[in-house]
Amino acid sequence: MAQHFLLSAQARTLSLKTVFKMGEDAAYEAFRQMRWPETEGEAVCPQCGCPDTYNITSRRRFKCVACYHQFSVTSGTIFASRKLPFTDLLAAIVIFVNGAKGVSALQVSRDLDVQYKTAFVLSHKLREAMALEDAGQRLSGTVEVDGAYFGGYVKPANRKADRVDRRTLLAQNGKRQSVIVIRQRGGDMLTFVGKGEAAGVAHVAAVVEPGTVVHADEASHWDALHARYETFRINHSEAYALDGACTNQAESFFSRLRRSEIGVHHHVAGPYLNAYAGEMAWREDNRRQPNGTQAAMVTRAAMVSLVSRKWAGYWQRAA
Known part of the structure; x- marks a missing residue:
């Protein structure tokens, strides 16, 4: 009898242990690579598109040489104004994709030791990024x-x-x-x-x-x-x-x-x-992908997504 794909070693290419062992610097570099794959992680100004920027290393920000705009690796994306460290963001994505039938916000909040509302909004932002695949x-x-x-x-x-x-x-x-x-x-x-x-x-x-x-x-x-x-x-x-x-x-x-x-x-x-239905459709479409590939797909989708207008004002009860 053939073994189910989810039970095979090919389905497990990324784990939480790997994420937390890689550290904040490596997680930050992974987000840079996902944000700007065309330039191999080198920053490109989101305001004018100029590739000439320099690092403000003390704050992990960049400044454009052309328009002097300051920005970060998550500026203008669905993770804009994020407060979680990059390691926790990457861990949240891994936890999210590892659930074959989904993961509750309560479980994410316990695993990452964050407020329930933080986990709830983050999960819905990931669902919003997933929906871009079918746009x-x-x-x-x-x-x-x-x-x-x-x-x-x-x-x-x-x-x-x-x-x-x-x-x-x-x-x-x-x-x-x-x-x-x-x-x-x-x-x-x-x-x-x-x-x-x-x-x-x-x-x-x-x-x-x-x-x-x-x-x-x-x-x-x-x-x-x-x-x-x-x-x-x-x-x-x-x-x-x-x-x-x-x-x-x-x-x-x-x-x-x-x-x-x-x-x-x-x-x-x-x-x-509609968000939950879209999430399950994404999981069904990508059910034969290793979890590392799924995590990379969601991370990349989040980094090319614009700022969420639906969830940006959740803390101010706008959503």
Whole structure:
């Protein structure tokens, strides 16, 4: 029987022990290499693009020769105004990518000995950086589409006589949302959060190329796809796969997201549902990458991301 990739030595190329042994100077150099790979870590002014800078070594800052702008290795990135040392930032990224089903902010706060809010904001900044991988992406070939509902749990009444059918519209609390996934076979996937699964029809038309073969279930709102794509449908009450039609790869994404919700975060609904869905899509897309490669991908994405406008004012309750 073949060994699962996550159990192999190839999956473990970076550890927390390695990060903390490398020290602050080596971690700082790693961030420099990720920020400016084209110049092998030599600083480039983010304001005017001039490559001629000199170091202010006492503060780990740089000054541009052309415009005299002072900046650091994290200036203008998603880590701008960071207070954590570079070793802790790198360790946080390693902890984050090592969780196959995600990592809770509480665990990150305990592992790094930081406040919960610090770990919460940092984790969401990493999710925001991850989302850059799918920005503007379009899918083709053969794709599978499906949706699942999250959030909006309605607690049943204590007495059986007072309980109502919670499936009816009147019994809902309006907080339930649908995650729609569009997964290309042999490729990446895109996620979208809407009020209902039917909202995914327009999203499929926006991100899926003409001529693509689409697989969907028997939900009536997917009928509109037949006018635009060659579409196969599968009735899950009869079989998981039948006559060449199936959405098993889309279902595997929801399995990961459900396990993340139940076993790690316990609550992924509300305004952050889209971020958690995007994170699980990234993990599913890169599940066969070693953890060192995953950490490098996230670090690089964070260093090319602009300052987060959503999380920049969290401490001032702007988010």
